[in-house]
Amino acid sequence: MMVNPQWLRSFAVLAERGNFTRTAEQLNLTQAAVSQHIRNLEHQYGSLLIRHHRHVELTPAGTALLEYFREVERASRALDARLNADQLEVGDISLVTPGSIGLALYPLLLDYQQAHPGLIIRHRFAPDSEVLEAVLSNRFEMGIVTFKPQDERIESQTFTEEPLELILPAAHPYAGFETLLELGFVDHPDGVGMATRLLSRRYPDTPGMRAIQAKGFSNQVGLILEPVSRGLGFTVLPRFARLAFHQQDKLQVVEGGNPVVDTLWLIYRSEWPLSSRASRVIERMQERLNANHR
Missing domain, CATH: 3.40.190.10 (Periplasmic binding protein-like II)
Incomplete structure (x- = not known):
């Protein structure tokens, strides 16, 4: 049975954010809508969440559903990279970084989006461990970390110092x-x-x-x-x-x-290369950083 993608997205964001309020804010939905999506999924798959006062915890069924979502995301991203490799100015750019480099990059990313309105920029601030997890789980295509990961699932290259x-x-x-x-x-x-x-x-x-x-x-x-x-x-x-x-x-x-x-490392999943548009954005960001901070 196909899973409603909107319900699945609400569930995945809830699993990441930990409570209904933050999930609704991120998805620009009402809490009632998010709750309905979860109820619909639980009607199909049984109990997915343990509801505490301020946060939720996944049941084994919830963990399995979240892994299914991530597999779908992986497949979708791989297909998108294969079919739209030549679309440099249209599509999603997702990057997760620590705070310092993020403060430098986010305004540059917005400048780039203004020049290429067909792009959608998603940026998140996170510590190194969360950056690595976000890339491994395919919630973000790219990340920047302050160490070189020793993980065969991750490809890394020097970004800047x-x-x-x-x-x-x-x-x-x-x-x-x-x-x-x-x-x-x-x-x-x-x-x-x-x-x-x-x-x-x-x-x-x-x-x-x-x-x-x-x-x-x-x-x-x-x-x-x-x-x-x-x-x-x-x-x-x-x-x-x-x-x-x-x-x-x-x-x-x-x-x-x-x-x-410190050397800052650009990381992404090793199973497939960065999309052409992501590679182009990274090149432009490196050029701007070098020009601005010589």
């Missing part, structure tokens, strides 16, 4: 490690790890992050530099995150020592 930067308030005079002690650290989800990597190279004979007081925390990559710009502390971030901040004149980047530079 991105150094870590030591970022201070522009108005605060810099006089070495003592300045960092004085300012304190504005943390973020990867903050201590990034700062430890960079400061251990810059100041090898100091106690490093163990001696520095935390002065704040944000998990929103676009907001981490706001307290720094106000003189409330320093932080360490990848360069593209700093370049996306709207008040560059209120920041100073402290250079020196051996740089810490």
